[in-house]
Amino acid sequence: xxxxxxxxDAAPAQSPRRSSRWLQRFVLVTxxxxxxxxVVSGIVLLLFGxxxxxxxxxxxxxxxxxxxxxxxxxxxxxxxxxxxAGLIVAFRAGLWNLGVDGQFxxxxxxxxxxxxxxxxxxxxxxMLVAGFCVAALVGALWSVVPALLRAYQGVNExxxxxMMTFLGVSLxxxxxxxxxxxxxxxxxxxxxxxVPDRMPRxxxxxxxxxxxxxxxxxxxxxxxxxxxxxxxxxxxxGANPHAAAHAGLNVPLLTVAVFAISxxxxxxxxxxxxxxxxxxxxADWNPAYGLMVIPLVFLARFHGVGSIILIFxxxxxxxxxxxxxxxxxxxxDFTLVLVSSLLILLALAEWLDARRSWTES
Amino acid sequence: xxxxxxxxxxxxEAVGLHTVTKxxxxxxxxxxxSLTVRTGEVxxxxxxxxxxxxxxxxxxxxLQEPDDGHISVAGTGSRLDSPSASLDAGIATxxxxxxxxxxxTVFENLVLGAPWWRRPHRAQIERRIAELSRDxxxxxxxDAMTGDLSLGEQQQIEIARAxxxxxxxxxxxxxxxxxxxxxADELGAQMRRLAERGLAVIFITHKLGEAYRFGDRISVxxxxxxxxxxxxxxxxxxxxDAAIEEMVRLMFGGSDTSASLYRDRPAPTAAPxxxxxxxxxxxxxxxxxxxDLSFDLRPGEILGIAGxxxxxxxxxxxxxxxxxxxxxxxxxxDGADVTRLSVxxxxxxxxxxxxxDRLSEGTIGIFPxxxxxxxxxIGAAPFWSGGIERPARIGAHAREVIRHYSVRAPSEFTPIGxxxxxxxxxxxxxxxxxxxxxxxxxxxxxxxxxxxxxxxxRRRIREIADKGLAxxxxxxxxxxxxxxxxxxxxxxxxxxxxxxxxxxxxxxLRLRLGRLMVDExxxxxxxxxxx
Numbered sequence: 060x061x062x063x064x065x066x067x068d069a070a071p072a073q074s075p076r077r078s079s080r081w082l083q084r085f086v087l088v089t090x091x092x093x094x095x096x097x098v099v100s101g102i103v104l105l106l107f108g109x110x111x112x113x114x115x116x117x118x119x120x121x122x123x124x125x126x127x128x129x130x131x132x133x134x135x136x137x138x139x140x141x142x143x144a145g146l147i148v149a150f151r152a153g154l155w156n157l158g159v160d161g162q163f164x165x166x167x168x169x170x171x172x173x174x175x176x177x178x179x180x181x182x183x184x185x186m187l188v189a190g191f192c193v194a195a196l197v198g199a200l201w202s203v204v205p206a207l208l209r210a211y212q213g214v215n216e217x218x219x220x221x222m223m224t225f226l227g228v229s230l231x232x233x234x235x236x237x238x239x240x241x242x243x244x245x246x247x248x249x250x251x252x253x254v255p256d257r258m259p260r261x262x263x264x265x266x267x268x269x270x271x272x273x274x275x276x277x278x279x280x281x282x283x284x285x286x287x288x289x290x291x292x293x294x295x296x297g298a299n300p301h302a303a304a305h306a307g308l309n310v311p312l313l314t315v316a317v318f319a320i321s322x323x324x325x326x327x328x329x330x331x332x333x334x335x336x337x338x339x340x341x342a343d344w345n346p347a348y349g350l351m352v353i354p355l356v357f358l359a360r361f362h363g364v365g366s367i368i369l370i371f372x373x374x375x376x377x378x379x380x381x382x383x384x385x386x387x388x389x390x391x392d393f394t395l396v397l398v399s400s401l402l403i404l405l406a407l408a409e410w411l412d413a414r415r416s417w418t419e420s
Numbered sequence: 421x422x423x424x425x426x427x428x429x430x431x432x433e434a435v436g437l438h439t440v441t442k443x444x445x446x447x448x449x450x451x452x453x454s455l456t457v458r459t460g461e462v463x464x465x466x467x468x469x470x471x472x473x474x475x476x477x478x479x480x481x482x483l484q485e486p487d488d489g490h491i492s493v494a495g496t497g498s499r500l501d502s503p504s505a506s507l508d509a510g511i512a513t514x515x516x517x518x519x520x521x522x523x524x525t526v527f528e529n530l531v532l533g534a535p536w537w538r539r540p541h542r543a544q545i546e547r548r549i550a551e552l553s554r555d556x557x558x559x560x561x562x563d564a565m566t567g568d569l570s571l572g573e574q575q576q577i578e579i580a581r582a583x584x585x586x587x588x589x590x591x592x593x594x595x596x597x598x599x600x601x602x603x604a605d606e607l608g609a610q611m612r613r614l615a616e617r618g619l620a621v622i623f624i625t626h627k628l629g630e631a632y633r634f635g636d637r638i639s640v641x642x643x644x645x646x647x648x649x650x651x652x653x654x655x656x657x658x659x660x661d662a663a664i665e666e667m668v669r670l671m672f673g674g675s676d677t678s679a680s681l682y683r684d685r686p687a688p689t690a691a692p693x694x695x696x697x698x699x700x701x702x703x704x705x706x707x708x709x710x711x712d713l714s715f716d717l718r719p720g721e722i723l724g725i726a727g728x729x730x731x732x733x734x735x736x737x738x739x740x741x742x743x744x745x746x747x748x749x750x751x752x753x754d755g756a757d758v759t760r761l762s763v764x765x766x767x768x769x770x771x772x773x774x775x776x777d778r779l780s781e782g783t784i785g786i787f788p789x790x791x792x793x794x795x796x797x798i799g800a801a802p803f804w805s806g807g808i809e810r811p812a813r814i815g816a817h818a819r820e821v822i823r824h825y826s827v828r829a830p831s832e833f834t835p836i837g838x839x840x841x842x843x844x845x846x847x848x849x850x851x852x853x854x855x856x857x858x859x860x861x862x863x864x865x866x867x868x869x870x871x872x873x874x875x876x877x878r879r880r881i882r883e884i885a886d887k888g889l890a891x892x893x894x895x896x897x898x899x900x901x902x903x904x905x906x907x908x909x910x911x912x913x914x915x916x917x918x919x920x921x922x923x924x925x926x927x928x929l930r931l932r933l934g935r936l937m938v939d940e941x942x943x944x945x946x947x948x949x950x951x
Contacts (some may be wrong), residue, residue: 287807301777305775307742307763308764405743
């Protein structure tokens with residue numbers, strides 16, 4: 060390990076050393092915790108008398124290697140990707156929008172309410188576009204209160220967005236049960252969008268094309284944040300609002316814009332799930348995808364490509380664990396053990412990394 | 421100048437500093453200071469901001485430890501390595517901003533910090549408070565909610581708390597700065613009574629009248645060094661005017677190293693580029709309001725703004741740059757009213773502001789140098805085209821800045837937070853001069869820099885003015901202003917107290933400025949306004 064500080068390095072010798080340091084850091088803070096989490100969870104499995112290799116084997120076989128499983132994995136990625144896009148914008152701009160679940164559900168309800176009634180009026184693609192637009196708008200609207208409070212009163216958005224999520228989830232439920240209820244079924248749910256009218260599937264598979272749009276959204280957001288003037292403005296506000304105001308940026312306006320974009324993507328995530336996969340919303344439906352994606356985006360250091368890879372791995376885990384749990388006889392909630400140990404080890408690695416760079420500098 | 425250590429056998433010593441030195445990154449805050457505070461005396465510490473008073477208070481309160489030298493309490497060496505060690509040694513501090521819990525009652529605040537296993541004896545505390553009220557005229561209502569009390573009443577509680585803990589040394593750090601004149605007089609009378617009862621009181625203030633009326637002994641600090649003191653018998657012989665004159669001399673006089681550096685060139689006569697007319701801003705509890713400020717600044721001219729830190733200089737800079745909205749008056753730039761324009765619009769017109777807060781306002785530490793050089797031009801050509809970043813152009817610009825301003829940095833990708841203050845200052849200066857700069861506001865441009873960088877910065881400021889730019893130079897360093905400025909306006913309490921032409925030949929310039937700075941109302945109008 061080289062102990063010399065980066066500042067002392069002469070410019071020519073820098074690039075190879077920098078890439079080796081980058082690799083070192085990647086192993087320490089990203090790969091390491093993942094492997095360690097697999098080991099820790101494996102030990103838990105062993106304590107239950109389950110062979111961890113068998114469990115992980117099932118997960119990989121079912122979620123990744125079987126054709127049907129892989130298709131399910133890819134389909135599951137769609138809403139997670141849209142959510143990740145929204146979170147990357149917010150987190151890079153230093154705003155902790157933890158209310159994506161409420162924005163997601165209300166967007167989904169908007170799409171589910173609108174799309175079936177537009178089927179007969181508009182051509183298919185226009186109906187889908189309208190559904191996505193309205194979902195984004197509704198999601199964004201749900202962030203207006205936290206956005207204004209944060210922008211003009213400095214109220215901590217972590218609290219307000221979380222509280223708005225409780226309200227949003229309940230409101231979505233009320234809308235499904237009272238306003239948009241499908242009178243023709245006995246189950247409380249919204250009207251169902253017929254399968255042929257949903258988003259097209261990829262080729263001959265069951266994969267929803269939402270995944271492609273989701274990947275595009277994440278990549279677009281990544282490029283926006285790293286390559287455009289608007290992205291740099293947002294990152295400036297995020298890194299230091301004080302300096303942003305000094306540099307002449309309209310901090311309150313940019314704050315509201317970040318919330319609108321972030322929550323808009325959460326609304327799109329809801330639309331992609333409804334218009335691409337489920338076709339309707341059943342009462343009390345709340346997959347809480349947002350809470351799953353937040354740690355993944357953190358793990359990827361708000362990086363677009365990293366987020367896509369991690370969402371893929373996580374979807375594999377979700378799909379694979381469902382059947383693996385059944386086969387080897389552990390509760391399905393075991394996924395949570397794996398995820399939570401991953402988060403703890405991640406935080407640990409982050410701390411070690413910070414301490415290491417502290418001692419080096 | 422280092423005074424010899426006081427004789428340690430001085431029996432009346434309450435607390436003493438013995439050739440104490442304290443360094444902070446880039447700053448020598450306290451430089452070999454020796455100071456003896458005696459029991460039964462009100463000892464006044466004077467000095468401009470940055471003279472080292474706060475650091476001395478911090479060391480006595482146990483917040484910081486000296487790097488060199490030592491502190492003694494009652495004649496024996498002591499290590500005050502924590503606030504509780506300091507309290508145990510009998511030293512209590514009342515800070516400028518009250519440190520009480522507003523949502524607790526006065527009684528609860530008084531017993532706060534007692535051992536958790538001991539139940540507070542209400543009757544005993546009531547008895548002692550009654551004694552204190554009788555002896556010192558303290559006004560303490562035990563059951564009042566602390567947050568409902570006025571600032572002066574809250575200070576009484578802090579003093580009561582110190583006395584309950586049997587403090588032998590009471591430090592009042594700018595305790596009168598937030599009080600009304602009558603409140604300050606009451607506090608002063610209390611200080612006298614406390615001293616008569618054998619306490620040592622250390623009183624820090626900027627108001628020289630108070631220093632004379634309440635103090636027994638006065639020590640003056642200048643740039644971390646003890647530059648003189650007025651002993652009780654000497655003080656008793658002076659009347660108030662003579663005492664204030666002497667204090668001003670100690671605070672601002674002395675090392676007139678810069679007198680000969682007056683810029684030998686004719687005063688600029690062009691039409692004013694920047695005109696400020698009766699400018700006012702809103703104030704707050706922690707923020708002084710600007711009142712009725714007017715001045716003109718011509719191209720090629722350096723107008724200095726002198727004043728003790730915190731008298732509205734930062735607000736003036738912010739109001740001119742557009743970061744703070746004006747509530748009265750207007751700002752004219754090149755004949756146009758810019759009072760309502762945004763920061764960005766004013767920058768485009770050529771009005772630039774180099775902030776004094778390099779780290780948390782001027783730059784974003786984690787961003788590379790390259791991005792920091794264009795932070796005020798986000799989206800503008802040639803660094804962006806159609807909103808898309810041109811990293812090659814930004815990089816080339818940053819390398820040019822690094823080369824032209826001799827910034828010591830490994831590359832333009834280095835996070836700017838890794839650089840030293842002087843190098844960050846170079847990058848900031850480059851950023852303000854990018855494009856069509858016509859007037860530059862410098863706020864404490866050399867604050868916290870080392871000697872070499874100070875000299876280089878001053879040279880650059882002069883070059884900028886010689887090129888025909890208008891320069892507003894805000895500084896708390898009189899040397900700097902005398903070295904660079906054509907005229908010097910003095911700010912106190914959010915107003916301009918007077919403007920003096922920099923005729924450095926006249927040796928008493930520092931004293932004239934100093935008198936204006938200390939804001940003794942009667943002196944404000946006596947100096948000729950040469951504007």
